[in-house]
Amino acid sequence: MNLEYDPIHGLLLWKKSDSSGGGGTGGSTEFYKVDSYSIDTSTATATKVEYDLVQNAWAVVGTGTVTLSYTGTVAVNNVYYVLDGQIIGDPVGKWYDPNIAYGSLWVLGDSTSRMLGLDTTSTVTTLTKSGGGKSNLVSGTLGWQNQFVIDSNGDLWFCGNKNTIGFGNTNSAEYELWDDTRKWVKVKATQSRIYALTNDGYLYYSYNGSWSQCNATQVSDFCVENGGYGLVILPGGSLRSFSNSGETFSEVSGIEGASNFVKVSAINNNAIALTTDGKIYTANSIRSSSVELSLLESDQVWDKIAAGNGAFYAVNSSGELYSWCTGSDGYNKGQLGLGDTTSAPTVPTRVGTASNWTSISAGTIYLHAINALGELYSCGTGYGTGLGSNTYTSLVKVPLDGKVLDVLVNCGSNENAFGAIVQEL
Numbered sequence: 001m002n003l004e005y006d007p008i009h010g011l012l013l014w015k016k017s018d019s020s021g022g023g024g025t026g027g028s029t030e031f032y033k034v035d036s037y038s039i040d041t042s043t044a045t046a047t048k049v050e051y052d053l054v055q056n057a058w059a060v061v062g063t064g065t066v067t068l069s070y071t072g073t074v075a076v077n078n079v080y081y082v083l084d085g086q087i088i089g090d091p092v093g094k095w096y097d098p099n100i101a102y103g104s105l106w107v108l109g110d111s112t113s114r115m116l117g118l119d120t121t122s123t124v125t126t127l128t129k130s131g132g133g134k135s136n137l138v139s140g141t142l143g144w145q146n147q148f149v150i151d152s153n154g155d156l157w158f159c160g161n162k163n164t165i166g167f168g169n170t171n172s173a174e175y176e177l178w179d180d181t182r183k184w185v186k187v188k189a190t191q192s193r194i195y196a197l198t199n200d201g202y203l204y205y206s207y208n209g210s211w212s213q214c215n216a217t218q219v220s221d222f223c224v225e226n227g228g229y230g231l232v233i234l235p236g237g238s239l240r241s242f243s244n245s246g247e248t249f250s251e252v253s254g255i256e257g258a259s260n261f262v263k264v265s266a267i268n269n270n271a272i273a274l275t276t277d278g279k280i281y282t283a284n285s286i287r288s289s290s291v292e293l294s295l296l297e298s299d300q301v302w303d304k305i306a307a308g309n310g311a312f313y314a315v316n317s318s319g320e321l322y323s324w325c326t327g328s329d330g331y332n333k334g335q336l337g338l339g340d341t342t343s344a345p346t347v348p349t350r351v352g353t354a355s356n357w358t359s360i361s362a363g364t365i366y367l368h369a370i371n372a373l374g375e376l377y378s379c380g381t382g383y384g385t386g387l388g389s390n391t392y393t394s395l396v397k398v399p400l401d402g403k404v405l406d407v408l409v410n411c412g413s414n415e416n417a418f419g420a421i422v423q424e425l
Helices: none
Strands: 002-006 011-016 030-040 048-052 057-061 065-073 084-086 094-096 104-109 124-130 137-142 146-151 156-161 171-178 184-189 194-198 203-206 221-224 229-233 239-243 261-267 270-275 280-283 302-308 311-316 321-325 357-362 366-371 376-381 391-397 403-407 417-423
Touching: 104 137, 137 184, 137 403, 137 417, 146 184, 184 221, 194 221, 229 261, 229 270, 261 357, 270 302, 270 311, 280 302, 280 311, 311 357, 311 366, 366 403
Parallel strands: 221 261, 261 302, 302 357
Antiparallel strands: 002 011, 002 084, 011 030, 030 065, 048 057, 057 094, 104 124, 104 417, 137 146, 146 156, 156 171, 184 194, 194 203, 221 229, 229 239, 261 270, 270 280, 302 311, 311 321, 357 366, 366 376, 376 391, 403 417
16 A cells, blocks of 8 residues: 655545555556544554654654545646655555645845856846756755755755865856765755754764764754854753864853753854743854853743844744844844834834744844745845845735745855745645
């Protein structure tokens, strides 16, 4: 019995290879929409559900019985299947539910060294499809003069200035596969180094075309700013700092023994960290061997975070977006989304009236926010907003057709380029 995911129609399908459903080679092929499933965990080789970081999906692993609830046949024509697998009687069986999300890349702005994946070095002034024709991209980042994207197979691709990362003195719009022996789940680029996390939780860096492991310790999340300093979360939620090569993970002060961190973000010396109980810790300077964070005094329960240059952003448990700043470089480009370039609140201040924000990210002078409909809104200055070269002091919808999955932001080295991965409708 096979399950396959139809990315065009967004359905998890049970594929019958013959009339009996036994997986034979004869007869016609029929597809049924899977509505739900249950797992029999009473067997000796208990089937379990776990999260697969590469595919960003829940997966059934092991042997055992999986009971499907399905409805009528589904006509499927000219569909490219990217996921499939045996589920019953297969000791290494794995299948994925339809929550897998991937799409195509759209870009705008600075195309120096052909970093946008387009065969031009001129500024791209209209949103343009890029990504080398790939439609299975999951996440990515922009560097100083290059671009990096991860596809649904966990492969890492790059284009642009290849000299800065040790691949010869060439500028190319062609996407090149970088080390398909590992499966990647997250990548960030500083001006001179690339940091990437594998699906088994190990952090690597590169500046010469070869990967070096940062530390022997596994991590669940990381962030890095343009100077090469960053934070990592260890299994269990402990927070550590690192610098440059990241060979040493150091203790962080000011967190009062908290060991339940779940998310971190950094850019241009600033960092912000979130705990499982909705508390926020921030730092205005992490370019040090001794990093200290401070607890944000607030009655809010926070759910999403992002660091900007002299600014911080957060979404609370009700889906409301807030921003605040620590200096003039944190508000004077409209990036706080408060309607002007002069408001400079030092405490979280509500941005707009919407309460359906599900994801946020930020660059040095812009903010990106994705709502529950998959719509991307931005504010700030320049092409990094995805809107154009002007200044936008309130959130404005970026005109992308489809559900926005991820925005490619950098660590502070290039503020005038934009990229977004869109699941097209």
